[in-house]
Amino acid sequence: MSSAQSEKRSQSQRREATRTAILQACKEIMAEEDFVNSKTGTIAKRAGVAEGTVFLHFENKQGLLRALVDDFFVTMHGNIAEIHQAHSCPKQRLKAMAQDYIEQLEAQWPLARLVVSTHARYGDELTQQSLRRHNRRYTQFFIDALDEIKQQEVDCDIPSQVFRDALFGGIEHFAIANFNTGKNHDSQQFLDQLWQLLFRGILSRESKAAEQNNIEQKLDQIIKKLDA
Known part of the structure; x- marks a missing residue:
């Protein structure tokens, strides 16, 4: 050299x-x-x-804000790539991505709150464009997982975007209400409850299958009594 x-x-x-x-x-x-x-x-x-x-x-303070947003999403995208390699099952992948998202929000809250607050969303046009670009790329991974789940749950006709918005909205509302407020909170319990709220009986047919099995068992008992 x-x-x-x-x-x-x-x-x-x-x-x-x-x-x-x-x-x-x-x-x-x-x-x-x-x-x-x-x-x-x-x-x-x-x-x-x-x-x-x-x-x-x-260049200016908005340029600094865009760099901070870029820095935040570099970590997020890197984690998503690792999760994709670790989980082939879309439900497990979706759970892992949601878990990572809330963990990153809490770990980087002073920075993350800019991403979920009006400061970044309503910055100048370049900042808004940057945030929209990052959000589209990031949330697409969640939509892809939801689409895979819906292919297995043929009775579900709710758009994946609705589940995506409910999932992100719930997590971000929890983050704003709890992180750095001094409140006691249990992120894992919240995620478990959110998962049940969004997916039990909607994108999961486990409850339906259990109910069907119960009905079939009762029918078998009736048939046995009739045969006797």
Whole structure:
């Protein structure tokens, strides 16, 4: 490698390190105060750079918000890929994705709340476009799993998008009501209850099968009595 190439690579690494430091500083400050009220000067000071450096890397505060949203979804998409490899059964895959989603919301709530709040949803047009693009890609995995389940549950004519919206709406409402509020909460219990609410008797035919078996058993008993 020539000295020029080495210098170029070194500059690129320093630039990436600075960008990472700014994002990390922003995440730390977001845990202390609302993103809307945070100041770029405070973010720059926490990152150990000049305020102008923030604008050099992210153009403006909305650009910083888009980078944070991108950072959040990089983790989410990576987890989805691992879940797909681990679960061939669509029901198990859907459960695992829902579990990961609520865990990531709680683990990264200062950042995640931007994704589920009006700050990101009603940012500038570029921010909205970025969020819609990420959401479409991410939620498509859930719709695909739901479509696979519906193929096995031929009596279900409810659109997969309805289940998707109910699932995400329930999880996000739970997150907003509980995370970082000091309230005692049980995420696993909530997910189990949400799963039962959405899928028992709708996308699961286990209850129907049990009821059918019970009827058949009673009929067998009647036939035996008649034969006797």
